[in-house]
Amino acid sequence: MILKTNDMIHEDCMQCGARLLGRSDKKFCDDGCRNSYHNKRNSNASRVARPVHRNLRLNYTVLSEMIDSGHDQAVLEELTLYGFTEEYHTSSYVNDEGNLVKNVYDVQYRIVKKGRIQFRRISGKRKD
Numbered sequence: 346m347i348l349k350t351n352d353m354i355h356e357d358c359m360q361c362g363a364r365l366l367g368r369s370d371k372k373f374c375d376d377g378c379r380n381s382y383h384n385k386r387n388s389n390a391s392r393v394a395r396p397v398h399r400n401l402r403l404n405y406t407v408l409s410e411m412i413d414s415g416h417d418q419a420v421l422e423e424l425t426l427y428g429f430t431e432e433y434h435t436s437s438y439v440n441d442e443g444n445l446v447k448n449v450y451d452v453q454y455r456i457v458k459k460g461r462i463q464f465r466r467i468s469g470k471r472k473d
């Protein structure tokens with residue numbers, strides 16, 4: 346739908362609720378309200394995302410340190426002591442053998458028998 350500029354659409358400011366006059370595509374009274382609105386939205390998003398990111402980063406760090414010190418598997422319970430949480434991963438798939446394989450960034454892991462976890466880096470080089 347195309348609105349002509351002289352179509353008077355009365356909307357409320359998305360931040361403070363004040364009645365807006367003028368241009369029909371206006372969403373805020375001024376830059377102050379626009380900035381407050383976006384800041385609040387961003388901080389809500391990061392409040393939700395922060396603990397997830399922290400767990401992903403921790404998983405990545407724990408697995409990376411294992412890989413960098415020459416390991417390709419470990420006892421899952423041991424990794425848990427270092428803060429590894431099996432649930433947090435960036436993607437997953439079921440491989441040809443029917444095993445659930447999880448990725449946390451460029452590290453791949455899967456739970457194998459008897460509480461052991463196998464892992465490997467799937468990219469060529471670690472990017473720091």
Ligand SMILES: [Zn+2]
Pocket residue numbers: 358359360361362363373374375378
């Ligand atoms: Zn406003």
